[in-house]
Amino acid sequence: MGPLITQGIINPEWNFVIALVIGIAFGYILEASGFSSSRKIAGVFYGYDFTVLRVFMTAVVVAMVGLVYFNYMGWIDLSLIFILPTFMKSVIVGGVLMGFGFVLGGYCPGTSFTGIVIGKLDALFFTGGLLIGVFIFSSIFPWIEAIYYGGEMGAVTVTEALGISRGLFTFLFVIASLLAFIFTSLIQSKQKKTDL
Amino acid sequence: MQTKDMEERSKQFINPYLGGVMLGLLLLLTIYITGRGLGASGAVKSTVVTAVDKIAPAYAEKQAYYSKFLSDDHHPMNNWLVFETIGIFAGAFLSGLFAGRIKKFRVEHSPNITARTRLIFASLGGVFFGVGSQFGRGCSSGAAMSGTATFALAGFLTLLLMFGVGYLIAYFFRKLWI
Structure with a gap:
């Protein structure tokens, strides 16, 4: 029963080999989906290319439904998986900054790596910006520490916060994603084709 | 051909x-x-x-x-x-x-902007994302995608904010892309 490494079913010595193999699959899927192109990614904000929304939301739906199913079948213990802790102030500041980063840069960290590999200089500059950004954050940390640790709620789930069951949230998320797929297809069919 | x-x-x-x-x-x-x-x-x-x-x-x-x-x-x-x-x-x-x-290395940019402009904004976007991912304790992969799939409130909020803010400000930066 999963998670395998957490429960010692797979020897942690294999951890880095597994990380490498998973990374290869991750990078392959990102590049093959077209995420090595910033103009393709940015299309999601301008209605000429919704690849980001389609790949991203489909991936979340598949993984989320899969986890609920695995948990129901007793194949995974969801109480053992890592839940990203919520620091309300920090999440809001981070989300807003990343929204700006997305529109200005056209990449996110993972996709910029795939852009570098196929020879996109703008992806290389974006990754350079990432390094500078992390350095800036670390340098000013004493002044922003209050935000970083602000509004601590612990490893709270969205279902606990909303007071609904995991199944209902998953159902609503799937419906919302399907509506988004249909809606964005309608928008795109009305757009003039942007030649990338 | x-x-x-x-x-x-x-x-x-x-x-x-x-x-x-x-x-x-x-x-x-x-x-x-x-x-x-x-x-x-x-x-x-x-x-x-x-x-x-x-x-x-x-x-x-x-x-x-x-x-x-x-x-x-x-x-x-x-x-x-x-x-x-x-x-x-x-x-x-x-x-x-x-x-x-x-x-070989090339710059991908909208025909409305120069390669130089694209590189400046790509770097700037990287800086924003670099700082943002530290506040967010993860980026689109670690926080928005993995976080949402594992029902973490922080992940779901990152997903909503990242795309929500993106759509809010997209109009002002449209020259960069279209």
Whole structure:
């Protein structure tokens, strides 16, 4: 029963080999989906290319439904998986900054790596910006520490916060994603084709 | 027309829903095996921490954020996400190679802006994303995608904010893209 490494079913010595193999699959899927192109990614904000929304939301739906199913079948213990802790102030500041980063840069960290590999200089500059950004954050940390640790709620789930069951949230998320797929297809069919 | 043929081939990406299913299954498998999701910004952090520690060890130890990740028996580059990220580069290389997309360095930009403008804004976007991913304790992969799939409130909020803010401000930066 999963998670395998957490429960010692797979020897942690294999951890880095597994990380490498998973990374290869991750990078392959990102590049093959077209995420090595910033103009393709940015299309999601301008209605000429919704690849980001389609790949991203489909991936979340598949993984989320899969986890609920695995948990129901007793194949995974969801109480053992890592839940990203919520620091309300920090999440809001981070989300807003990343929204700006997305529109200005056209990449996110993972996709910029795939852009570098196929020879996109703008992806290389974006990754350079990432390094500078992390350095800036670390340098000013004493002044922003209050935000970083602000509004601590612990490893709270969205279902606990909303007071609904995991199944209902998953159902609503799937419906919302399907509506988004249909809606964005309608928008795109009305757009003039942007030649990338 | 061999060049034409290669041009056609280089435009071919997999169906986005198929890509999404593959990515979702990979994420599910990753959580099943390791108990955590996928990530990308973690390796950037490790790189900065390691570089600063190499260049100015005293400074790194004194700084609160670096010293969080520095200890004698635990090297910051010896971390799961670093190996995963090396994999990302390798996997993207394979995909790019098979699709004929690997070419010499070039700048991808809208015809309305110069390559120089694109590079300036790409760097600026990177800085925003770099700072944002530290506040968010993860980026689109680690926080928005993996976080939402594992029902973390922080992940779901990151997803809503990142795309929500993106749509709010997109109009003002439309010249960069269309």
